[in-house]
Ligand SMILES: Nc1ncnc2c1ncn2[C@@H]1O[C@H](COP(=O)(O)OP(=O)(O)OP(=O)(O)O)[C@@H](O)[C@H]1O
């Protein structure tokens with residue numbers, strides 16, 4: 001069980017730099033989630049930590065020891081992949097025992113490790129079954145079991161649930177949360193595209209950008225409530241945060257922004273008198289918009305409605321902008337299509353960005 005440290009880690013394939021200046025301090029017992037657009041290097045970074053991919057520059061340490069040139073088998077790391085490929089002709093028990101047999105562990109040791117892993121994963125009744133007689137979720141648990149029996153210092157998961165159907169994903173996600181609770185000392189790094197997995201499982205989320213290094217590191221709610229930049233603001237949360245161009249017209253503990261082609265947006269992000277006239281973007285999450293009769297930040301005709309049951313998503317077109325605007329209202333409002341709706345938001349829900357950076361972090 002271990003701390004993990006990345007210092008100025010970079011990865012390039014020839015001339016193409018994939019990962020830039022990655023600095024991370026991961027403490028024992030954390031469950032760190034990597035998110036980021038497809039192709040930003042999440043899998044590459046996991047493989048570099050595992051030793052399956054070389055580190056172009058920078059230092060990887062586990063428990064204070066430099067790992068850059070240590071072979072994968074000696075790093076004390078177990079990786080669980082998206083396509084987990086169990087041996088079809090071997091029972092669950094033999095699938096889990098395989099790596100231990102290769103490592104020449106004694107039968108007693110192997111038996112003990114499998115008993116423990118099966119208990120943690122609730123696989124005890126299935127130990128003598130073949131993979132074909134298991135559900136997808138049970139198979140995924142066997143794949144995790146193969147990692148647990150090795151008692152690694154660090155677990156790496158690369159989108160382990162993305163092959164599962166929606167219901168099974170939810171069930172297995174909860175199982176992974178329980179697994180982490182049963183092994184509070186273990187350090188885990190988990191890659192996912194799924195917002196809900198990231199928000200619910202992570203002790204901290206690392207948002208990776210494409211070629212620009214780390215966007216932000218923080219707890220799920222820090223990233224949701226206090227994004228440092230527009231990239232993170234739009235990456236965390238679904239649908240993405242709306243960004244409205246405007247200009248600061250009043251500064252102080254409460255800042256007032258005149259939205260281009262819209263009304264006034266009030267924000268609790270504080271500004272100084274010198275900020276008057278600053279071009280900013282007001283960031284408002286779809287779920288933070290509130291319909292209003294007066295003092296609208298934005299008014300427009302609803303082009304499309306999507307009734308999801310518990311919420312309705314309203315899509316607006318914006319003059320002079322390639323991006324539409326999305327509002328998410330509780331309940332069912334299918335009758336709003338082709339009507340004009342005016343929206344406001346509470347000042348503490350209005351984020352402010354200048355040149356892509358949040359004014360909260362200056
Ligand atoms: N062996 C390689 N040679 C050259 N480029 C590579 C190689 N392996 C990966 N890449 C490139 O590195 C980038 C990062 O790939 P990686 O698989 O790490 O992305 P990812 O963030 O895991 O994406 P996804 O979310 O789609 O899984 C991609 O642009 C990919 O094309």
Ligand SMILES: [Mg+2]
Pocket residue numbers: 042043044
């Ligand atoms: Mg990947």
